[in-house]
Amino acid sequence: MARPREFDTEVAVDQAMHLFWEHGYHATPMPRLTARLGIGTGSLYAAFGSKDGLYARALERYCDGLAAALDRDVQLGPDIRTALHGLLMAMVDADAADPERGCLLVSATTERSAHEGTIERVKTAMTEVETVLTAVLRVARERGELRGEQRPEELARFLTTFIQGIRVMGQARVGREFLESAVAGALKALD
Incomplete structure (x- = not known):
């Protein structure tokens, strides 16, 4: 027994x-x-x-709740630019406070790229993030907050990629000034 x-x-x-x-x-x-x-x-x-x-x-x-937390966080601003700035700067702050921790998705991808189950779970999480961003960017487009010709889907893919990149750069300890500049540059994609 x-x-x-x-x-x-x-x-x-x-x-x-x-x-x-x-x-x-x-x-x-x-x-x-x-x-x-x-x-x-x-x-x-x-x-x-x-x-x-x-x-x-x-x-x-x-990964559980990652997309839901992102959705909640991106809804916090009065407009999409303010919300995304707050979200991205919160990541910068988290990485500055504990640069060794970084993002488990980034480390899973780099450390276990040959493990199919890990990569599939990471891809699913990234698709969930992209879906949330696409939805909020569509709403922003309808409210007239996006001035350019970019499609919400393309912006969402760019931002999903940028989020992972900023997490890597935070772990690389490139410094707050570098990351703030990168965030400012990323937000210009909304113009």
Whole structure:
């Protein structure tokens, strides 16, 4: 008869997500995982199948609600330019406060580009971000906030790409002045 699980798997996934986010997949060996989670290797394997299984759940946790949070954040300004500026500068501030943490999607993509499941999850998350941005940019177009001829879909793809780029540059510690200038340049795409 199997022993009942003596730990909360949802708490373990959350803790693992933060570890992978801080250190990456490869720099998070099993002993570090089991120590942080307060469980044995056998318990980790019984609950998640493998380190890969736990990573997949942690990445899923990170992605859960990502598009909804973006949608909420981009609605905070009185117009699309103000909302996007606030959103992008919040990313700059987060990276300045903790440049080593960066973005789990960026590290997942660069560190696990050969792992099909990881790449598919990242692509799904990026599609969700693009969908949210397209929707708010369509509304902005209808309200007359976009003056150029750009299509909302093209702007959304540009901004989705820019968001990931700004996260990489934040981790590269290029400095606030550089990132503020980059944000100003990106927002000119709305003209």
